[in-house]
Amino acid sequence: KERLIRHLSSQPPSPSKPQEFKIGLKRIILSIVLGILTGLAGALVVALFIKFAVQYMNQTPILKGPVIFSPKISAKTLQSALANENQLLGSSSNGKYYKTVLDNGLTVAVKVLEPFDNGSPERQSKSVKRRIQQELEVLASLRHRHLMSLRAYVRESDRFSLVYDYMPTGSLEDAMNRVRGNQLQLGWDVRLRIAVGVIKGLQYLHFTCIPQILHYNLKPTNIMLDAEFEPRLADCGLAKLMPNIDRATSGYSAPECFQNCRYTDKSDIFSFGMILGVLLTGRDPADPFFGEAASGGSLGQWLRHLQQAGEAREALDKSILGEEVEEDEMLMAVRIAVVCLSDLPADRPSSDELVPMLTQLHSF
């Protein structure tokens, strides 16, 4: 009996070491598997959440009527002004610009874009409208001294109208046409100020905006001038916005645009080089002179040829020649224009590099 009591009171025989190890291993494996399963379930929940969030964002309602970003404009005055017959300012395959006076006396320029939809299915057309609407919200949020601010937009069916401030001085194209017709004198200091303003506007789009915004259609008709001839870039990003817009037909477009290659910030820089060339020479790139063999076939080739031959002075607009110091600046500016007009995008400087290059030409 004594032996039985001693046996009952003693501890149960402890499991042997390998058994203990096996149990521990099982527990570890079980916790790893459970951990992986929980992780996978969590990832699935997050992925589903993102999917629904994206779907929800895509489902943002398509706004009808005017969307206003300026306190000076009301939806009612804008709609009644748009219903009137307005003065045509400019026209292209992408749309028409009209001058409109609102009831409160404010004069605005309205770009009526060509309808973006040509019989595509309802769902596709809705997603295009949503995308355009989202992009317009981004464009409306841009604020820079050298950019035209989008003041409002109106969507009617499959057509968008964009509202900007009216600029009485018109565009750089208008100003250069008056210079060519001897109706306006634009000195080198003003022309350089215009070039600096344009490149600062591009620098903002290329380096301050996140994600980067490209202009896609930089040319003198899209550079507005204020009363002091300070430039403001118009139609920023519009060419990308509209699915059926005519993109690569401007004489200011980079060679890669015609070869169906990727459009980059350096393609905008090529257009800037053309604009600098126009400011320096006073010539229109569409001038028949550039069609002749003697000119090399384009404003860019002509400038490059004269610069390499050490005859860049020949290219300068006679009406801006004068002081020697200024002429040195102009010759430096010709070199800058030529490098911006390089065939290879990688050989062109960025807008960030061009701002100091141009501002250092002259102390502003």
Ligand SMILES: Nc1ncnc2c1ncn2[C@@H]1O[C@H](COP(=O)(O)OP(=O)(O)OP(=O)(O)O)[C@@H](O)[C@H]1O
């Ligand atoms: N905000 C504005 N204020 C005053 N005039 C303007 C304004 N916006 C445009 N214009 C006038 O309209 C002209 C440009 O018209 P439009 O944009 O239709 O031509 P485009 O630039 O050749 O076309 P696109 O930009 O579609 O390729 C300018 O040269 C200018 O005379």
